[in-house]
Amino acid sequence: xxxxxxxxxxxxxxxxxxxxxxxxxxxxxxxxxxxxxxxxxxxxxxxxxxxxxxxxxxxxxxxxxxxxxxxxxxxxxxxxxxxxxxxxxxxxxxxxxxxxxxxxxxxxxxxxxxxxxxxxxxxxxxxxxxxxxxxxxxxxxxxxxxxxxxxxxxxxxxxxxxxxx
Amino acid sequence: xxxxxxxxxxxxxxxxxxxxxxxxxxxxxxxxxxxxxxxxxxxxxxxxxxxxxxxxxxxxxxxxxxxxxxxxxxxxxxxxxxxxxxxxxxxxxxxxxxxxxxxxxxxxxxxxxxxxxxxxxxxxxxxxxxxxxxxxxxxxxxxxxxxxxxxxxxxxxxxxxxxxxxxxxxxxxxxxxxxxxxxxxxxxxxxxxxxxxxxxxxxxxxxxxxxxxxxxxxxxxxxxxxxxxxxxxxxxxxxxxxxxxxxxxxxxxxxxxxxxxx
Numbered sequence: 385x386x387x388x389x390x391x392x393x394x395x396x397x398x399x400x401x402x403x404x405x406x407x408x409x410x411x412x413x414x415x416x417x418x419x420x421x422x423x424x425x426x427x428x429x430x431x432x433x434x435x436x437x438x439x440x441x442x443x444x445x446x447x448x449x450x451x452x453x454x455x456x457x458x459x460x461x462x463x464x465x466x467x468x469x470x471x472x473x474x475x476x477x478x479x480x481x482x483x484x485x486x487x488x489x490x491x492x493x494x495x496x497x498x499x500x501x502x503x504x505x506x507x508x509x510x511x512x513x514x515x516x517x518x519x520x521x522x523x524x525x526x527x528x529x530x531x532x533x534x535x536x537x538x539x540x541x542x543x544x545x546x547x548x549x
Numbered sequence: 550x551x552x553x554x555x556x557x558x559x560x561x562x563x564x565x566x567x568x569x570x571x572x573x574x575x576x577x578x579x580x581x582x583x584x585x586x587x588x589x590x591x592x593x594x595x596x597x598x599x600x601x602x603x604x605x606x607x608x609x610x611x612x613x614x615x616x617x618x619x620x621x622x623x624x625x626x627x628x629x630x631x632x633x634x635x636x637x638x639x640x641x642x643x644x645x646x647x648x649x650x651x652x653x654x655x656x657x658x659x660x661x662x663x664x665x666x667x668x669x670x671x672x673x674x675x676x677x678x679x680x681x682x683x684x685x686x687x688x689x690x691x692x693x694x695x696x697x698x699x700x701x702x703x704x705x706x707x708x709x710x711x712x713x714x715x716x717x718x719x720x721x722x723x724x725x726x727x728x729x730x731x732x733x734x735x736x737x738x739x740x741x742x743x744x745x746x747x748x749x750x751x752x753x754x755x756x757x758x759x760x761x762x763x764x765x766x767x768x769x770x771x772x773x774x775x776x777x778x779x780x781x782x783x784x785x786x787x788x789x790x791x792x793x794x795x796x797x798x799x800x801x802x803x804x805x806x807x808x809x810x811x
Contacts, residue, residue, distance in 0.1 A: 403580035406657035407591035450658035450665035454556025508709035
């Protein structure tokens with residue numbers, strides 16, 4: 385798997401997040417599929433590819449969401465810091481690391497959006513948002529992470545070959 | 550992160566508009582294709598028992614119910630206002646002659662924090678910021694908050710930032726209907742003396758000048774608030790199925806004229 389798959393996939397997932405996923409909302413909520421995909425990509429395939437896909441995904445998502453352009457990019461950018469945590473060897477588990485990253489990024493992602501909306505004078509109670517949106521979405525993201533992680537792992541035979549070489 | 554901040558700044562002062570306009574031309578058709586491909590699957594998921602028949606029947610019944618409710622509300626509103634306020638009646642009857650533009654919803658804000666939808670009409674179609682958006686049954690959907698050349702964003706009444714001056718049709722009690730992160734509507738500032746009951750119809754009051762009077766918002770589904778509290782809390786269920794809306798009407802002949810303090 386490479387940029388030939390990653391770039392169009394991230395582009396399509398960003399579009400699907402605004403056009404397709406709203407059709408499948410659970411209790412009015414949908415998972416952040418792009419965020420989950422990027423986390424899985426980062427953990428499975430490493431930073432060199434993910435650091436190209438993260439800004440692309442953030443930019444495209446910014447074009448199709450209702451927030452100011454740049455908000456999505458800003459919300460996804462802290463994912464780069466996760467790599468620092470990984471580099472510090474705080475944890476080395478594959479899927480468990482991805483789970484922790486997903487939970488952390490869901491929180492950071494939504495807090496960034498709330499901050500942007502606050503600057504625009506549009507946000508409601510942050511506590512209410514945390515309880516009614518962020519935590520349930522974090523659960524949805526974890527549910528979606530499992531198949532996403534599996535697919536990204538299975539679609540990376542090049543990494544498996546390198547590991548067994 | 551720097552790029553994100555730069556884009557945010559450009560967006561804030563309107564310099565990102567050419568990028569957003571250009572991207573719409575490229576992205577909108579792809580989104581429409583994705584959405585049309587996913588729609589049948591969504592229907593199956595939503596009604597996996599008796600798939601198409603029930604979906605279609607449910608949609609038509611809902612639309613019919615919505616239309617009839619709106620009609621009843623409109624007639625009651627007209628009747629009450631004819632008796633009580635000739636001036637308000639004038640506003641209400643003018644609603645029938647409103648100019649509208651039909652629009653298709655092609656995207657929804659994915660952040661979960663906001664209830665915002667994108668429609669495929671924009672400045673070129675005469676759409677302006679602040680114009681009210683309704684369903685075909687004349688039920689309030691929301692208001693246009695961002696307008697680009699060929700598309701616009703509509704903030705739904707269930708959004709946390711939405712507040713609509715409203716009244717309960719049966720009792721004429723007034724309040725403000727607002728959205729929330731629970732994606733439901735609540736009517737605030739309803740007096741303790743209000744004779745509101747479950748099933749009552751909530752319509753826009755027209756106060757404040759941001760919405761025309763008489764647009765149906767929803768039905769009262771719950772009333773709470775202790776006697777010692779100043780106001781009662783009323784829960785309202787939107788009449789329109791906002792989560793499954795596909796087409797809406799923008800009332801282009803109504804331009805909001807918010808009332809400012811004297």
